[in-house]
Amino acid sequence: MTYPYLRPRRMRRDDFSRRLMRESVLTADDLIYPVFVHEPAGRAAVPSMPGVERLSIDELLRVAEAASELRIPALALFPVTAPDAKSLDAVAAWDDDGLCQRAIGALKQRFPHLGVITDVALDPYTSHGQDGIVDDTGYVMNDVTVEALVQQALSHARAGADVVAPSDMMDGRIGAIRAALEQDGFIHTRILAYAAKYASSFYGPFRDAVGSASALGKADKRTYQMDPGNSDEALREVALDLEEGADMVMVKPGMPYLDIVRRVKDEFGVPTYAYQVSGEYAMLKAAFANGWLDERKCALEALLGFKRAGADGVLTYFALDAARWLREGA
Numbered sequence: 001m002t003y004p005y006l007r008p009r010r011m012r013r014d015d016f017s018r019r020l021m022r023e024s025v026l027t028a029d030d031l032i033y034p035v036f037v038h039e040p041a042g043r044a045a046v047p048s049m050p051g052v053e054r055l056s057i058d059e060l061l062r063v064a065e066a067a068s069e070l071r072i073p074a075l076a077l078f079p080v081t082a083p084d085a086k087s088l089d090a091v092a093a094w095d096d097d098g099l100c101q102r103a104i105g106a107l108k109q110r111f112p113h114l115g116v117i118t119d120v121a122l123d124p125y126t127s128h129g130q131d132g133i134v135d136d137t138g139y140v141m142n143d144v145t146v147e148a149l150v151q152q153a154l155s156h157a158r159a160g161a162d163v164v165a166p167s168d169m170m171d172g173r174i175g176a177i178r179a180a181l182e183q184d185g186f187i188h189t190r191i192l193a194y195a196a197k198y199a200s201s202f203y204g205p206f207r208d209a210v211g212s213a214s215a216l217g218k219a220d221k222r223t224y225q226m227d228p229g230n231s232d233e234a235l236r237e238v239a240l241d242l243e244e245g246a247d248m249v250m251v252k253p254g255m256p257y258l259d260i261v262r263r264v265k266d267e268f269g270v271p272t273y274a275y276q277v278s279g280e281y282a283m284l285k286a287a288f289a290n291g292w293l294d295e296r297k298c299a300l301e302a303l304l305g306f307k308r309a310g311a312d313g314v315l316t317y318f319a320l321d322a323a324r325w326l327r328e329g330a
């Protein structure tokens with residue numbers, strides 16, 4: 001049977017039938033809000049990310065209140081480390097009194113129901129801006145770095161983090177962190193593994209925001225983050241992280257990698273997240289600012305695309321706005 005018996009446009013004719021056959025929907029439950037925390041009082045704009053600010057802990061609590069009120073399930077914390085606290089061994093990363101740890105404590109005390117996700121990686125704390133500890137040639141050493149990441153993850157767990165999210169791409173770190181958490185009694189601490197994280201050029205504005213761009217200079221992260229040409233490798237990486245004890249996996253960046261999200265979801269069927277990274281946010285914002293694209297419609301369409309690709313949630317700098325627009329019925 002074919003046309004005229006089959007007319008796909010019949011179902012698209014009216015709002016009611018469009019709604020009845022809609023396969024994917026975006027809700028506030030799908031959103032994770034990444035936030036930058038800094039030591040100085042008040043807020044500081046991030047020029048390459050219009051609408052995003054670095055926040056003192058006081059300001060962070062205001063933002064958390066808004067997020068919680070909008071029923072956003074969780075925040076992802078990214079601390080900005082003062083240059084004099086950075087070092088070759090990144091010891092500030094597991095200072096129980098560090099900015100990140102204090103931010104976790106303040107959030108959990110005020111908003112116990114709001115999930116707190118922390119970034120486990122050394123780049124905010126290393127003087128060279130790499131995610132791990134380097135040898136004389138500048139190569140990021142895997143096993144020494146994993147030991148440091150374990151210290152960092154435990155410190156976050158002690159501070160009350162609900163989810164630790166290793167974003168460093170070292171081999172074996174999920175298993176090492178899981179074992180250490182279990183050993184110290186943190187049996188409820190979830191691990192969100194940045195399992196398929198690519199050596200992307202879309203992280204630029206984030207590196208401006210946390211101040212690792214200047215430290216990194218012209219260096220890149222291609223000896224540990226994945227080659228953008230690869231897809232099968234992402235499945236192998238996800239399989240390893242799941243075997244090692246990850247509760248959730250992430251694909252990063254987002255929009256240029258939706259094929260990876262789909263493959264991961266189809267292959268493993270586990271809670272799968274995608275990160276709409278800083279560069280994706282920046283390019284959309286630039287088009288909105290020029291009046292070239294409609295902000296509400298395009299931001300929500302981009303986020304819905306993650307759901308359609310199989311993501312269970314999205315880390316997005318649009319989270320607060322998107323939750324508001326959804327509530328208003330945009």
Ligand SMILES: NCc1[nH]cc(CCC(=O)O)c1CC(=O)O
Pocket residue numbers: 119120121122123131167168202203204205206207221276277278279
């Ligand atoms: N561990 C570092 C980290 N954690 C999150 C991002 C990027 C997020 C974004 O661009 O929004 C990065 C940058 C990098 O790998 O250099």
Ligand SMILES: [Mg+2]
Pocket residue numbers: 169170171172195237240241
């Ligand atoms: Mg891996």
